[in-house]
Amino acid sequence: MDLDAFFASVEQLDHPEWRGKPVIVGGSPKHRGVVSTASYEARTFGVHSAMPSWQAQRLCPQAIWTRGNHARYREMSNKVMQVLKDETPLVEQVSIDEAFFDVSPGRFSKENPIDICRRIQRRVASLGVTCSIGIGVNKTVAKIASDRQKPRGLTIVLPGTEASFLAPLPVRVMSGIGSASEERLSQLGIHTLGQLAQQDPERMRAVFGVGGPRMVLRAQGAEQSRVKAYVEPDEVKSVSNERTFAHDLTTRKELEAAIGHVSALTGTRLRKKGLKGHQVTLKLKFDISHTHTAQRQLARPTDDEHVFGAVARELLDGLWREGTGVRLVGVGVSGFDDARPQQLDLFGESDGPAEESPQRDLRALSVATDDIRQRFGAGALTYGRDLRLHDARPQDGVDGVDGH
Secondary structure: EEEOOOHHHHHHHOHHHOOOOOEEEOOOHHHEEEEEEEEEHOOOOOOOOOEEEHHHHHOOOEEEOOOOHHHHHHHHHHHHHHHHHHOOOEEEEEEEEEEEEEEOOOOOOOOHHHHHHHHHHHHHHEEEEEEEEOOOOOOOHHHHHHHOOOOOOOOEEEOOOHHHOOOOOOOOHHHOOOOHHHHHHHOOOOOEEEHHHHHHHHHHHHHHHHHHHHHHHHHHHOOOOOOOOOOOOOOOOOEEEEEEEEEEEEOOOHHHHHHHHHHHHHHHHHHHHHHEEEEEEEEEEEEEOOOOOEEEEEEEEEEOOHHHHHHHHHHHHOOOOOOOOEEEEEEEEEEOOOOOOOOOOOOOOOOOHHHOOOOOOOOOOHHHHHHHHHHHEEEOOHHHHHHHHHOOEEEEEEEEEOOO
16 A cells, blocks of 8 residues: 555645645755655656756745645555555555555455555545555555555556556566666566566676566566564563665665764764663565664663664774665664673773774764754754655654564
């Protein structure tokens, strides 16, 4: 399920006078902002998410602009997700406006899955927003199907028809294939998912690394995936934050900025909870159903993002290859109950690796930033690295038992 032009739809719901008019949620055109969401009225002018705001303003000068109200969007998102949970216990929310849910025949209900999905659409519409749903045997097929007939679409891909459904579609419709990957595929003469499905997996491995064979499998419609419901933990064993992006990150500069941004959010939550951890986890999501993580132990427990964020950036090399699109970045810290003895630094300095340096001045800066934002709001102070991340879709920080 994918909510249709979600942020803009909520704004039109809350501002009846904006209904039927082009609405753009995003940063100011005067300050190098980025479009987060555009209403369908604005999209008819060529405006789309992740577009520079100045360009959107040129295409649609009559648009109504708003920076948005993320607290309100979360409130509405929670109501929509509850609709899904009323129908099945297996709901996997992947962003504020998107979720997978399992209505496999006979698993939780004897009712036809199509009837269930139509009821979900009616109930979501009664909340004042609309959604599109794709039904398929795996996440790749269902996700692509949900985008085929927006808005208010219901696209059904019957078992056994996956390959024929996917074959004529351009490769870019498959999540995880960003502009850089699309260009590489084009250079190989591969333009459709049908052409990608016919490739030798090992040939794709030589070009795209470990993700190459998986791309072929997904293009064939043969991916095996399941919905993973979030289970509330009994105790906090990890603290993390993650962000989903409206467009894939494909350069190291973008990814390092994202890691720094997410690390800072995690550091804030650690200090608020009075927790320090020994283990850092970097999480990258390349497409809707494939996530990779890497971990490293620290010499000392820390709550300082300047320490664990630097380690997270080092972990990037083992997970990612330049040009591969990344749609989600997460950073977590765990190992709070590890009471290993520590070597105290007699003179307040360290000759060890960078991760072991106390970096007291930088941590003090983070603490001061926490205080300013708590007193005057999250937008009171912004770091330069965050300016290019306006199109991030926030995921609330998670206190979990598995580092995610």
